[in-house]
Amino acid sequence: MLILECPYCGVMADETDLHGGGEAHLKRFGPGSSDDDFETYLFHRKNPKGVHFERWRHVSGCGKWFHAARNTMTLEVYGTYPAQTYEPPKDLVAKIKKKHPEWGGYE
Amino acid sequence: MSNAVSALQGASFDGYCKVEEAGLTGMITLRGDLASDGVAKAVKAVTGAAMPGQGEVTEGAKGRVGWMSPDELLLIVDHADAAAIVEAATASLGDEHSLVVNVSDARAVYRVKGAACREVIAKLAPADTSVMQPGMLRRTRIAQIPAAFYLEDDETAVLVCFRSVAQYAFDLLKDAVEPGGEVF
Incomplete structure (x- = not known):
């Protein structure tokens, strides 16, 4: 069972308290963008074996969206952080990098 | 002014804990x-x-x-x-x-009274009720519906849910306190 700490409530919420929202930190391409960019934004998602940044919603708790960094292979959770950001916090990225030097980094 | 009534009008059930609808709140x-x-x-x-x-x-x-x-x-x-x-x-x-x-x-409120009130909630919610102390509130779900609960004292848990699912919540709690269903 996946257990994430909600950064707003501070509680350890398990998967059944949460709702997954897919890949985090998407860059939106809206009106006026090229068809290729728009297609990428709409349909193309990362599907890594390893470190992944995701959006989750604490649906039966505070109802807020937050981000989580976890490993899709080992299910290890590296950390969670509030959604009011365009990229993962530097210290979290550094922590993951230290643990997995072979990881290509965020992006 | 219309006559206000609570969802289940004080329905209660005696199991190894007592479950009662709290009435108008x-x-x-x-x-x-x-x-x-x-x-x-x-x-x-x-x-x-x-x-x-x-x-x-x-x-x-x-x-x-x-x-x-x-x-x-x-x-x-x-x-x-x-x-x-x-x-x-x-x-x-x-x-x-x-x-x-x-x-x-728009709400229904239940009281679960008894030494095992934490256990009764734990049967229904994914929350760690053993760490709950009076003065703490946890918003979570019970079975398929959202609910929040807090402890009034060590032996009284108060559970709040939507009124539209009041009967469902009461049935769940009633089932959870059924004698013979003790976990510890």
């Missing part, structure tokens, strides 16, 4: 910036309770205040006073960006 949702002095002042003025921190519920002379999310409070007050409290809180908040709504009749 005033509930007010207050949304706003919880860090602002204006909100704290309004909460203090209408309930007498201090501002709850993350995951807490505080008690004052006229009611309890629970922390529901970073921008939402639940005021639990006397049912008859709820409308007046909404007015007083709205007036006290003035121009502050906020919302105060009387949701008394």
Whole structure:
């Protein structure tokens, strides 16, 4: 069972308290963008074996969206952080990098 | 004024804990910036309770205040006073960006009384109830519906859910306290 700490409530919420929202930190391409960019934004998602940044919603708790960094292979959770950001916090990225030097980094 | 009735009108069940519907309870949702002095002042003025921190519920002379999310409070007050409290809180908040709504009749409230009240909730919710102490509030789900609960004292748990699922919640709790279903 996946257990994430909600950064707003501070509680350890398990998967059944949460709702997954897919890949985090998407860059939106809206009106006026090229068809290729728009297609990428709409349909193309990362599907890594390893470190992944995701959006989750604490649906039966505070109802807020937050981000989580976890490993899709080992299910290890590296950390969670509030959604009011365009990229993962530097210290979290550094922590993951230290643990997995072979990881290509965020992006 | 219509005759107000609670969802299950005080239905109760005696198992290894006692489950009872709490009857008419005033509930007010207050949304706003919880860090602002204006909100704290309004909460203090209408309930007498201090501002709850993350995951807490505080008690004052006229009611309890629970922390529901970073921008939402639940005021639990006397049912008859709820409308007046909404007015007083709205007036006290003035121009502050906020919302105060009387949701008394949209909720059902249950009390689970008994030494094993934590265990009964734990059967239904994914929350760690063993760490719950009086003064803490947890918003979670019971079986398939959202619910929040807190402890009034070590042997009384109060559970709040939507009125539309009141019967479902009562049936769940009734099943969970069935004699012979003790876990520990």
